[in-house]
Amino acid sequence: xxxxxxxxxxxxxxxxxxxxxxxxxxxxxxxxxxxxxxxxxxxxxxxxxxxxxxxxxxxxxxxxxxxxxxxxxxxxxxxxxxxxxxxxxxxxxxxxxxxxxxxxxxxxxxxxxxxxxxxxxxxxxxxxxxxxxxxxxxxxxxxxxxxxxxxxxxxxxxxxxxxxxxxxxxxxxxxxxxxxxxxxxxxxxxxxxxxxxxxxxxxxxxxxxxxxxxxxxxxxxxxxxxxxxxxxxxxxxxxxxxxxxxxxxxxxxxxxxxxxxxxxxxxxxxxxxxxxxxxxxxxxxxxxxxxxxxxxxxxxxxxxxxxxxxxxxxxxxxxxxxxxxxxxxxxxxxxxxxxxxxxxxxxxxxxx
Numbered sequence: 001x002x003x004x005x006x007x008x009x010x011x012x013x014x015x016x017x018x019x020x021x022x023x024x025x026x027x028x029x030x031x032x033x034x035x036x037x038x039x040x041x042x043x044x045x046x047x048x049x050x051x052x053x054x055x056x057x058x059x060x061x062x063x064x065x066x067x068x069x070x071x072x073x074x075x076x077x078x079x080x081x082x083x084x085x086x087x088x089x090x091x092x093x094x095x096x097x098x099x100x101x102x103x104x105x106x107x108x109x110x111x112x113x114x115x116x117x118x119x120x121x122x123x124x125x126x127x128x129x130x131x132x133x134x135x136x137x138x139x140x141x142x143x144x145x146x147x148x149x150x151x152x153x154x155x156x157x158x159x160x161x162x163x164x165x166x167x168x169x170x171x172x173x174x175x176x177x178x179x180x181x182x183x184x185x186x187x188x189x190x191x192x193x194x195x196x197x198x199x200x201x202x203x204x205x206x207x208x209x210x211x212x213x214x215x216x217x218x219x220x221x222x223x224x225x226x227x228x229x230x231x232x233x234x235x236x237x238x239x240x241x242x243x244x245x246x247x248x249x250x251x252x253x254x255x256x257x258x259x260x261x262x263x264x265x266x267x268x269x270x271x272x273x274x275x276x277x278x279x280x281x282x283x284x285x286x287x288x289x290x291x292x293x294x295x296x297x298x299x300x301x302x303x304x305x306x307x308x309x310x311x312x313x314x315x316x317x318x319x320x321x322x323x324x325x326x327x328x329x330x331x332x333x334x335x336x337x338x339x340x341x342x343x344x345x346x347x348x349x350x351x352x
Contacts, residue, residue: 003050006057015064018043026063030055069286072318074326075191078142080108081133083126084119085149088163097148100198100276104146107283111321113144123162123176130181134188142323143190145181148273151199154212158197158232168208172215178230191227192319194289198233198275226315231293233275233300233309275300275309288318 004012018026023042027034034049036042050060082105084097098119105115116133118126137143150161152175159175166174178197185193206213278299285292290313297309 003055003057003060004047007047012047015047015060016041016044018046018067022067025067026060029063029066030059069322070288070320071323072288072320073191073323075142075323076138076140077325078111078113078144078321078323079133079137080104080113080115080144080146081130082115082117083121083145083147083149083160084117085121085147085161085163087120088150088161088165090164090166091150091161094149096273096276097198100148100273101146103276103280107280108144108321111283112325113142113321120163122164123160123174126160126162127176127180130176131184134184137188137190139189140191141188142192142194142319142321143185143188144194144321145185146196146198148198148276151197151201152204153201154204154209158201160197160199170204170209170212172212175212182228192229192289193227194229194231196231196233196275196279198273201232201234227317227319228314229289229293229316230312231297231309232312233273274303278303283321286320286322288320290316290318292321 007015020036020042023034023036023046026046030050030053032049032053034046036045047060082101084101086094086097088094101117101119105117108115118129121129134143147160150165152159152161152170158178160177160181161170162174162176164174178195181195182193185195204212275296278296282292282295282299285295287295290311293311297311300309
Protein backbone atom coordinates (compact mmCIF):
# COMPACT_ATOMS: atom_id res chain seq x y z
CA UNK A 1 0.00 0.00 0.00
CA UNK A 2 1.15 3.52 -0.77
CA UNK A 3 1.90 6.34 1.66
CA UNK A 4 -1.53 7.95 1.24
CA UNK A 5 -3.37 4.62 1.48
CA UNK A 6 -1.74 3.91 4.85
CA UNK A 7 -2.67 7.29 6.31
CA UNK A 8 -5.74 7.87 8.41
CA UNK A 9 -7.90 10.89 7.65
CA UNK A 10 -6.64 12.66 10.80
CA UNK A 11 -3.01 12.02 9.83
CA UNK A 12 -3.65 13.33 6.32
CA UNK A 13 -5.31 16.50 7.65
CA UNK A 14 -2.42 17.14 10.04
CA UNK A 15 0.26 16.51 7.39
CA UNK A 16 -1.56 18.70 4.87
CA UNK A 17 -1.59 21.61 7.31
CA UNK A 18 2.18 21.65 7.91
CA UNK A 19 3.83 25.03 7.25
CA UNK A 20 6.15 25.58 4.31
CA UNK A 21 9.29 25.65 6.52
CA UNK A 22 8.65 22.15 7.87
CA UNK A 23 7.75 20.82 4.44
CA UNK A 24 11.01 22.16 3.02
CA UNK A 25 12.93 20.38 5.79
CA UNK A 26 11.09 17.08 5.16
CA UNK A 27 11.79 17.40 1.43
CA UNK A 28 15.47 17.91 2.22
CA UNK A 29 15.51 14.86 4.49
CA UNK A 30 13.83 12.82 1.75
CA UNK A 31 16.41 14.12 -0.77
CA UNK A 32 13.80 15.54 -3.14
CA UNK A 33 13.65 18.96 -4.79
CA UNK A 34 10.29 20.67 -4.54
CA UNK A 35 9.13 24.24 -5.10
CA UNK A 36 6.08 25.00 -3.00
CA UNK A 37 3.45 27.19 -4.64
CA UNK A 38 1.82 29.69 -2.30
CA UNK A 39 -1.59 28.94 -3.77
CA UNK A 40 -1.52 25.30 -2.66
CA UNK A 41 -1.09 23.65 0.71
CA UNK A 42 2.63 22.76 0.96
CA UNK A 43 1.89 19.76 3.18
CA UNK A 44 -0.53 18.26 0.68
CA UNK A 45 1.83 18.90 -2.25
CA UNK A 46 4.63 17.17 -0.36
CA UNK A 47 2.49 14.16 0.57
CA UNK A 48 1.38 13.53 -3.00
CA UNK A 49 4.91 13.91 -4.32
CA UNK A 50 6.37 11.46 -1.76
CA UNK A 51 3.52 9.05 -2.49
CA UNK A 52 4.38 9.06 -6.20
CA UNK A 53 8.05 8.50 -5.35
CA UNK A 54 7.16 5.37 -3.36
CA UNK A 55 7.96 6.55 0.17
CA UNK A 56 6.32 4.55 2.96
CA UNK A 57 4.32 5.78 5.95
CA UNK A 58 7.19 4.68 8.24
CA UNK A 59 9.71 6.79 6.32
CA UNK A 60 7.39 9.80 6.32
CA UNK A 61 6.86 9.58 10.09
CA UNK A 62 10.62 9.45 10.61
CA UNK A 63 11.05 12.60 8.51
CA UNK A 64 8.20 14.27 10.38
CA UNK A 65 9.72 13.44 13.77
CA UNK A 66 13.00 15.13 12.84
CA UNK A 67 11.22 18.11 11.28
CA UNK A 68 9.24 18.80 14.47
CA UNK A 69 12.20 18.63 16.87
CA UNK A 70 12.72 21.80 18.88
CA UNK A 71 15.72 23.87 17.80
CA UNK A 72 17.15 26.42 20.23
CA UNK A 73 20.46 27.44 18.65
CA UNK A 74 22.83 26.78 15.74
CA UNK A 75 26.39 26.16 16.97
CA UNK A 76 29.45 26.25 14.72
CA UNK A 77 30.07 22.54 15.37
CA UNK A 78 29.22 19.76 17.81
CA UNK A 79 32.11 17.74 19.20
CA UNK A 80 32.05 14.89 21.73
CA UNK A 81 35.19 13.80 23.58
CA UNK A 82 34.73 10.32 25.05
CA UNK A 83 37.34 8.97 27.49
CA UNK A 84 37.42 5.38 28.77
CA UNK A 85 39.94 4.01 31.25
CA UNK A 86 39.38 0.39 32.28
CA UNK A 87 42.70 -1.48 31.98
CA UNK A 88 44.51 -0.10 35.02
CA UNK A 89 48.03 -1.21 35.82
CA UNK A 90 47.63 -1.17 39.62
CA UNK A 91 44.01 -0.38 40.43
CA UNK A 92 41.21 -2.89 39.85
CA UNK A 93 40.19 -3.31 36.21
CA UNK A 94 36.74 -2.11 35.18
CA UNK A 95 34.26 -3.78 32.84
CA UNK A 96 32.11 -1.02 31.37
CA UNK A 97 34.04 2.17 30.38
CA UNK A 98 34.91 1.01 26.85
CA UNK A 99 31.35 -0.23 26.25
CA UNK A 100 30.01 3.05 27.67
CA UNK A 101 32.01 5.19 25.24
CA UNK A 102 31.29 3.00 22.23
CA UNK A 103 27.57 3.08 23.01
CA UNK A 104 27.57 6.86 23.46
CA UNK A 105 29.67 7.31 20.32
CA UNK A 106 26.99 5.61 18.25
CA UNK A 107 24.18 7.69 19.76
CA UNK A 108 25.99 11.03 19.51
CA UNK A 109 27.14 10.39 15.95
CA UNK A 110 23.52 9.94 14.91
CA UNK A 111 22.80 13.33 16.52
CA UNK A 112 25.41 14.98 14.30
CA UNK A 113 28.34 15.07 16.72
CA UNK A 114 31.93 14.54 15.69
CA UNK A 115 33.16 12.01 18.24
CA UNK A 116 36.73 11.63 19.44
CA UNK A 117 37.48 8.53 21.49
CA UNK A 118 40.44 8.16 23.87
CA UNK A 119 41.00 5.01 25.87
CA UNK A 120 43.40 3.54 28.44
CA UNK A 121 45.84 6.37 28.84
CA UNK A 122 47.92 7.91 31.60
CA UNK A 123 46.88 11.23 33.09
CA UNK A 124 49.95 12.97 31.68
CA UNK A 125 49.26 11.79 28.11
CA UNK A 126 45.54 12.42 28.49
CA UNK A 127 46.20 16.07 29.30
CA UNK A 128 48.16 16.46 26.07
CA UNK A 129 45.45 14.78 24.00
CA UNK A 130 42.62 16.79 25.55
CA UNK A 131 44.47 20.05 24.90
CA UNK A 132 45.08 19.09 21.25
CA UNK A 133 41.45 18.20 20.65
CA UNK A 134 40.07 21.32 22.31
CA UNK A 135 42.44 23.54 20.33
CA UNK A 136 40.76 22.31 17.13
CA UNK A 137 37.23 23.16 18.23
CA UNK A 138 36.00 26.51 16.87
CA UNK A 139 34.37 29.08 19.11
CA UNK A 140 30.62 28.97 19.58
CA UNK A 141 30.49 25.15 19.41
CA UNK A 142 28.85 22.48 21.54
CA UNK A 143 31.36 20.46 23.56
CA UNK A 144 30.24 17.16 25.11
CA UNK A 145 32.82 15.48 27.37
CA UNK A 146 32.27 12.08 28.96
CA UNK A 147 34.69 10.23 31.24
CA UNK A 148 34.29 6.67 32.51
CA UNK A 149 36.92 5.11 34.74
CA UNK A 150 38.41 5.35 38.20
CA UNK A 151 38.16 8.69 39.98
CA UNK A 152 38.49 10.21 43.41
CA UNK A 153 37.82 13.35 45.38
CA UNK A 154 40.20 15.42 47.46
CA UNK A 155 39.13 18.59 49.28
CA UNK A 156 35.99 18.72 47.13
CA UNK A 157 38.08 18.56 43.94
CA UNK A 158 37.09 15.78 41.55
CA UNK A 159 39.98 13.93 39.90
CA UNK A 160 40.25 11.62 36.89
CA UNK A 161 42.80 8.84 37.45
CA UNK A 162 45.11 7.65 34.67
CA UNK A 163 45.76 3.96 34.07
CA UNK A 164 49.21 4.24 35.69
CA UNK A 165 47.76 5.44 39.00
CA UNK A 166 49.12 3.49 42.03
CA UNK A 167 46.98 2.18 44.87
CA UNK A 168 48.54 4.57 47.38
CA UNK A 169 50.97 7.50 47.44
CA UNK A 170 49.11 9.00 44.49
CA UNK A 171 50.90 12.00 42.97
CA UNK A 172 49.54 14.99 41.03
CA UNK A 173 50.92 13.48 37.78
CA UNK A 174 48.48 10.58 38.17
CA UNK A 175 45.42 12.87 38.21
CA UNK A 176 43.53 15.32 36.07
CA UNK A 177 41.44 17.70 38.11
CA UNK A 178 38.03 18.89 37.07
CA UNK A 179 39.32 22.46 37.40
CA UNK A 180 42.08 21.87 34.85
CA UNK A 181 39.61 20.33 32.42
CA UNK A 182 37.22 23.28 32.71
CA UNK A 183 40.13 25.67 32.20
CA UNK A 184 41.04 23.96 28.93
CA UNK A 185 37.43 23.90 27.74
CA UNK A 186 37.04 27.62 28.39
CA UNK A 187 39.85 28.38 25.90
CA UNK A 188 37.72 27.30 22.93
CA UNK A 189 34.82 29.48 24.18
CA UNK A 190 32.04 26.94 23.65
CA UNK A 191 28.40 27.93 23.38
CA UNK A 192 27.55 24.84 25.44
CA UNK A 193 29.69 22.50 27.51
CA UNK A 194 28.35 19.25 28.96
CA UNK A 195 30.79 17.41 31.24
CA UNK A 196 29.74 14.00 32.58
CA UNK A 197 32.00 12.16 35.02
CA UNK A 198 30.86 8.55 35.46
CA UNK A 199 33.28 7.54 38.19
CA UNK A 200 33.58 6.87 41.89
CA UNK A 201 34.15 9.87 44.13
CA UNK A 202 35.86 8.11 47.00
CA UNK A 203 37.74 10.48 49.29
CA UNK A 204 41.43 9.57 49.47
CA UNK A 205 43.17 8.88 52.75
CA UNK A 206 45.19 11.94 53.74
CA UNK A 207 47.98 9.98 55.46
CA UNK A 208 48.55 7.69 52.47
CA UNK A 209 48.51 10.53 49.93
CA UNK A 210 50.27 13.40 51.69
CA UNK A 211 51.93 14.84 48.59
CA UNK A 212 48.65 14.98 46.69
CA UNK A 213 46.91 16.72 49.59
CA UNK A 214 49.76 19.21 49.87
CA UNK A 215 49.52 19.96 46.15
CA UNK A 216 45.86 20.88 46.48
CA UNK A 217 46.98 24.34 47.62
CA UNK A 218 48.22 24.89 44.06
CA UNK A 219 45.06 23.63 42.40
CA UNK A 220 44.04 25.33 39.17
CA UNK A 221 41.38 28.02 39.27
CA UNK A 222 37.96 26.79 38.25
CA UNK A 223 36.75 28.81 35.26
CA UNK A 224 32.99 29.01 34.91
CA UNK A 225 31.26 30.16 31.75
CA UNK A 226 27.64 30.34 30.66
CA UNK A 227 25.84 27.24 29.41
CA UNK A 228 27.94 24.88 31.51
CA UNK A 229 26.41 21.61 32.70
CA UNK A 230 28.33 19.16 34.89
CA UNK A 231 26.91 15.79 35.90
CA UNK A 232 28.40 13.36 38.41
CA UNK A 233 27.12 9.80 38.36
CA UNK A 234 27.22 9.63 42.14
CA UNK A 235 27.57 11.70 45.29
CA UNK A 236 30.75 12.56 47.15
CA UNK A 237 32.44 9.57 48.86
CA UNK A 238 30.21 7.14 46.92
CA UNK A 239 30.90 4.49 44.29
CA UNK A 240 29.25 4.33 40.88
CA UNK A 241 27.67 1.14 39.61
CA UNK A 242 28.74 -1.09 36.77
CA UNK A 243 26.03 -3.26 35.24
CA UNK A 244 27.38 -6.73 34.51
CA UNK A 245 25.95 -9.99 33.26
CA UNK A 246 27.46 -12.55 35.62
CA UNK A 247 27.47 -16.33 35.27
CA UNK A 248 27.19 -17.01 39.00
CA UNK A 249 25.22 -14.01 40.23
CA UNK A 250 24.57 -15.64 43.62
CA UNK A 251 28.25 -15.14 44.46
CA UNK A 252 27.95 -11.38 44.08
CA UNK A 253 26.62 -9.09 46.80
CA UNK A 254 24.07 -7.16 44.75
CA UNK A 255 24.08 -4.28 47.24
CA UNK A 256 27.72 -3.46 46.61
CA UNK A 257 29.61 -2.25 43.58
CA UNK A 258 31.30 -5.18 41.88
CA UNK A 259 34.79 -4.39 40.61
CA UNK A 260 36.44 -6.68 38.13
CA UNK A 261 39.20 -8.76 39.72
CA UNK A 262 42.05 -10.65 38.07
CA UNK A 263 40.79 -13.88 36.54
CA UNK A 264 37.17 -12.73 36.32
CA UNK A 265 37.29 -11.53 32.72
CA UNK A 266 36.04 -14.83 31.31
CA UNK A 267 33.12 -14.93 33.77
CA UNK A 268 31.26 -11.85 32.63
CA UNK A 269 29.81 -10.14 29.61
CA UNK A 270 30.11 -6.38 30.20
CA UNK A 271 27.18 -4.11 29.52
CA UNK A 272 26.96 -0.35 29.90
CA UNK A 273 27.16 1.29 33.31
CA UNK A 274 23.96 2.14 35.11
CA UNK A 275 24.42 5.84 34.31
CA UNK A 276 25.05 5.29 30.59
CA UNK A 277 22.10 2.90 30.34
CA UNK A 278 19.86 5.64 31.72
CA UNK A 279 21.46 8.33 29.53
CA UNK A 280 21.15 6.34 26.31
CA UNK A 281 17.50 5.53 27.02
CA UNK A 282 16.78 9.28 27.14
CA UNK A 283 19.31 10.80 24.76
CA UNK A 284 16.85 11.10 21.85
CA UNK A 285 14.16 12.82 23.93
CA UNK A 286 13.06 16.08 22.32
CA UNK A 287 14.01 18.31 25.28
CA UNK A 288 16.79 20.73 26.17
CA UNK A 289 19.99 19.29 27.68
CA UNK A 290 19.26 20.41 31.24
CA UNK A 291 15.82 18.77 31.20
CA UNK A 292 17.37 15.67 29.61
CA UNK A 293 19.83 15.23 32.48
CA UNK A 294 17.06 15.81 35.00
CA UNK A 295 15.12 12.92 33.46
CA UNK A 296 18.22 10.68 33.45
CA UNK A 297 18.91 11.42 37.11
CA UNK A 298 15.30 10.82 38.07
CA UNK A 299 15.45 7.41 36.36
CA UNK A 300 18.62 6.54 38.28
CA UNK A 301 17.10 7.51 41.61
CA UNK A 302 14.14 5.22 40.91
CA UNK A 303 16.10 2.19 39.69
CA UNK A 304 16.70 -0.95 41.75
CA UNK A 305 20.22 0.04 42.75
CA UNK A 306 19.38 3.55 43.80
CA UNK A 307 22.03 5.95 42.55
CA UNK A 308 22.18 9.60 43.56
CA UNK A 309 23.66 11.54 40.64
CA UNK A 310 24.25 15.28 40.87
CA UNK A 311 23.86 18.01 38.26
CA UNK A 312 25.56 21.41 38.47
CA UNK A 313 24.76 24.12 35.96
CA UNK A 314 25.75 27.71 35.32
CA UNK A 315 23.61 30.17 33.37
CA UNK A 316 22.17 27.53 31.07
CA UNK A 317 19.93 28.79 28.27
CA UNK A 318 17.88 26.18 26.44
CA UNK A 319 20.17 24.14 24.21
CA UNK A 320 19.49 20.72 22.67
CA UNK A 321 21.73 17.91 21.45
CA UNK A 322 19.55 17.99 18.31
CA UNK A 323 20.45 21.60 17.49
CA UNK A 324 21.79 21.79 13.89
CA UNK A 325 25.21 23.29 13.22
CA UNK A 326 25.87 26.39 11.12
CA UNK A 327 28.46 24.60 9.04
CA UNK A 328 32.14 24.19 9.70
CA UNK A 329 34.67 21.45 9.09
CA UNK A 330 36.36 20.05 12.17
CA UNK A 331 39.54 18.04 11.68
CA UNK A 332 41.88 16.50 14.15
CA UNK A 333 45.13 14.92 13.04
CA UNK A 334 46.37 12.23 15.36
CA UNK A 335 50.07 12.02 16.15
CA UNK A 336 51.42 8.60 15.23
CA UNK A 337 52.92 8.21 18.67
CA UNK A 338 49.49 8.54 20.30
CA UNK A 339 47.27 6.83 17.78
CA UNK A 340 46.88 3.76 20.00
CA UNK A 341 45.18 5.96 22.57
CA UNK A 342 42.97 8.10 20.39
CA UNK A 343 40.90 7.63 17.29
CA UNK A 344 38.62 10.00 15.46
CA UNK A 345 35.38 8.09 15.04
CA UNK A 346 33.83 10.32 12.42
CA UNK A 347 34.43 13.57 10.57
CA UNK A 348 31.70 15.61 8.95
CA UNK A 349 31.28 18.62 6.76
CA UNK A 350 28.00 20.40 7.33
CA UNK A 351 26.95 22.78 4.55
CA UNK A 352 25.56 26.16 5.50
